[in-house]
Amino acid sequence: MNIAIIDYGAGNVQSVLFALERIGFTGKVTSDAEEIKNADKVIFPGVGEASSAIKMLHDKDLVKVILQLKQPILGICLGMQLLCKSSEEGNANGIGVFDLEIKRFSNQVKVPQMGWNNIYNLKSQLFDGISENEFMYLVHSYYAPLNAYSIATTNYGIEYATAIQKDNFYGVQFHPEKSGNVGEQILKNFLNL
Template sequence: MNIAIIDYGAGNVQSVLFALERLGFTGKVTSDANEINTADKVIFPGVGEASSAMKMLHEKGLDKVILQLKQPVLGICLGMQLLCKSSEEGNAKGLGIFDIAIKKFSNQMKVPQMGWNTIYNLKSSLFDGISEKEYMYLVHSFYAPANEYSIATTNYGIEYASAIQKDNFYGVQFHPEKSGKAGELILKNFLNLESK
């Protein structure tokens, strides 16, 4: 299987590569439009700040590439947030695949949310074999409010969408590559998805 991991300078690419290797797959870290377009599956990782990450996507022309992808795409953490319409982080304009405005957690909460929290209301084959209230590893200060695309929910003072899906695009706020066996199963489920 041909797996492209989008390289735009804001990714947690090593931990994703290692998780794929543990599952017996090899990913290719690339910013080449042709390699991304022709991959069977595309992973869009992200760690960092939204507005500067969007700037790097624009500079490499990867924003246009991502919008045209037809195979299954998985956005992780910041990658998920960049698939959305906008983010309060740096007043960033996102890719707009999901009509969701990413918000900052209120000052009353400990930010970032860092560590293990549960996911529930699971609604996708991405979560085949995953129990309701399974623990996942999260590190983030911004979140997607509950919305029509939600396929998993997490509670951190408020309920928010910890995973979203629209057509061939999937996004997870948590880090499956750092979430033990359950996280690896989610990655495996993603790799097993049929192209639409």
């Protein structure tokens, strides 16, 4: 299977590569439009700040490439947030696949949310074989409010969408590549879509 990991300078690509290797797959880190378009599956990781990350995507002409993808694509953490319309982080415009605004957690909770939290209300093939309330690893200060695209929920002061889906686009706020066996099962499920 041909798996492209989008390289735009803001991704935790090494841990994604290692996670794929642990489950018997090889990914290719690339910013080449043709390689991304021709891949069987695309992973869109992200770590860092939204406004600078979206600028890097535009600088590499990858926004229009992502919008054209017809195969399954998985946005992870900031990658998920960038698939949305906008983010309060740096007042960034996103790619706009999901008509959502990413919000900052209120000062009532410790920011960033860092560590393990459970996921529930699981509603997608992405979670085949995953039990309600399994724990996933998260590190983030911004979140997607619950919405029509929600396929998993987490509670951190408020309930929010910890995973979203629209057509072939999937996004997870948690890091499956850092979430042990459960995260690896979610990656396997994505590759089996």
